[in-house]
Amino acid sequence: MTKYCCYAAVVYLVFVIYGSLVPFDYQNVPWQQALDKFKNIPYLDLGIESRADWIANIVLYIPLAFLWSSALGNVYSLSLRFAGTALVLCLCLLLAVGIEFCQLYFPPRTVSINDLIAESIGTVIGLLTSQIWGRQLLKLCHHLPLSHLLSVKALIKLYLLGYVLLSFFPYDFVTSFAELETKLEGGHDHIFISFDACSNELVRCAVKFLVEIIVLLPAGGLLYLLPHISHKLALAVLVGFFLGVFSEIVQLFLYSGIAQGFSILTRMLGMGLGVIATDWLYKQKMAHWQKRLKPFVLMTTLPYLALVFIINGGWNGAWLTVELASTKLAETHFMPFYYFYYTTETLALVSLISNVGLYMPIGFAFGLWCRATDKSLLFSWVWVGLCGAGLAVLVETEKLFLADKHPDPTDIEIAFMTAAASYVLINKALSWISQDSKLLGNKVISIK
Structure with a gap:
């Protein structure tokens, strides 16, 4: 599990650096001028409307500190744990300072004491979480692939924990x-x-x-x-x-x-x-529902596509001409997560979750089709991801012709990853259900 924490820590570190510098609108600033600006960065009096942005900086650094602390492994020596925690604390704070300084070269990024305070708080929370609950959380993750009762208990705890954490984002509580x-x-x-x-x-x-x-x-x-x-x-x-x-x-x-x-x-x-x-x-017997999976997938395909069309405003939206759509395409930025910077953290998360929910059925449909043929991973996850990306291309093209919509190429990448990941997960889950009769004691348990 420590190995996976290392991978996740590196990936998340890259994400933090990338997300903190988007949209990468570099402007040259003399070194001495940048130092003078950084020495005099202001403390802003933030109102409740800006609280979500400030809290987002806290949330951003919690996983960073948690993952790097967990990546050090299960060290039982108190002195080594203290040294590791101190090292992660220093590195995260140095990263925060370094990113804030670099943002001076990437307007319209803003630099303030508030951000440094938020990132420091997030680092401390992440370290405390790792030290207090890190072993329990990693233990739950270790139980997930075991395919027995411990896996079920771990899934319930992690699923409800994730559900609650996402439900209350961006944690902008009134004070x-x-x-x-x-x-x-x-x-x-x-x-x-x-x-x-x-x-x-x-x-x-x-x-x-x-x-x-x-x-x-x-x-x-x-x-x-x-x-x-x-x-x-x-x-x-x-x-x-x-x-x-x-x-x-x-x-x-x-x-x-x-x-x-x-x-x-x-x-x-x-x-x-x-x-x-x-x-x-x-x-039900396996053969009973297995032979009905293909008709189910085929019957739900058209309603699903129609729902995608309606959700994106195609039903009652104002349609544009080809010339106006071409102009909108020329103004579109293809940098990943470019438009996420120009919206609030709440809307960015809603957009991300909406796209995940929108393209997850594609992976599920391919997974159910595989189960109908009694073959796990009949299709490559790459091809399933490309199908999701292909549908996303059509959806983003539709937005070009809608007056109140703007296309976001990042949605295509999200669609690819969502469809591929959901395909692998549904196959894993269905294999688990069909093979593991021990979960229910080799008998059907009534819900009454």
């Missing part, structure tokens, strides 16, 4: 009653549901709630796999209820959060349907 009042006066939070917002964008609203259900299906399925638990369906719905209540209460205190009571029902439904679907799957 006073005045900020809370301002947030609530925005009118985005509702006891049940915002019918006005849904009436204006019915499809997007339906997709949002559908995604909330789908995201918790795996958690419900994993809960079903736990033995010696009676009333699994009731327990799953109850977990979904408390998870929904907790999430929506926290959303009230997030400046960028939107709390709706209806989301509690979607989480309950997602957990419950996950249990029901897994129960049905285990009660």
Whole structure:
């Protein structure tokens, strides 16, 4: 596991450096002038609207410090652990200072004391997380490929942890009653549901709630796999209820959060349907559902493509002429993650997650097709990724002709990685389910 932490630490380090200097608009600054500017970088009085950007710098350095600390390995000597922690702390702080200095040469990047404080806080949190919970987290990751009960427990813990962490990003909590009042006066939070917002964008609203259900299906399925638990369906719905209540209460205190009571029902439904679907799957003979996979994939292909078309505004968007689309293409920047810099951290994460969700079904479809032929990895993951990228090219081309959309070539790269990764993961999961009868004690366990 230490080896994988080293790989992840190097990759994430490259990501931090790259993401901190995008869009790479280099301008020459004399060395002495740059030093003078850096000595006098300001401390900015940030309002609540800028809090998310500041917190994003904290979040950026937490994984960096955690991964490099974990990459040092399981050292039991207190003195060696202290020395390793001190080394990682110094290196992360030097990196933060170095990047902030380099940003003087890459406007419109901004440099401030606030960023250095945030990056220092993130480094300390990452180191503390590694020292306190690092062994437990790495142990859970070690259990994942073992294909037995420990894998299920590890998956449940990691899945719900990731779910909660992503749900509350960018962690821009209000810090006073005045900020809370301002947030609530925005009118985005509702006891049940915002019918006005849904009436204006019915499809997007339906997709949002559908995604909330789908995201918790795996958690419900994993809960079903736990033995010696009676009333699994009731327990799953109850977990979904408390998870929904907790999430929506926290959303009230997030400046960028939107709390709706209806989301509690979607989480309950997602957990419950996950249990029901897994129960049905285990009660069927392999040949029963295996021969239905190909027709299922074929029947859902056209609705999926139509949904992709509608989500991207093709149904009610204002279409442009070929000449205007060509002009938009000429103005498009192809640098990876270029447009992520010109938006907020919240919207950037939403865009990333949306694209992952949009192209993940491609990998799943190929994986189900492989299972129907009883051959794992029938297709190369590269070809599956290229299929995802091909669809992304069509989607981004569609955006060229829509007045209120702009294409982002980074989405094509995300589509490739998402389709390829989901294809490998679904094959792994289906192989695990079909081969590991020990999880349920070689018998079907009722959910009632």
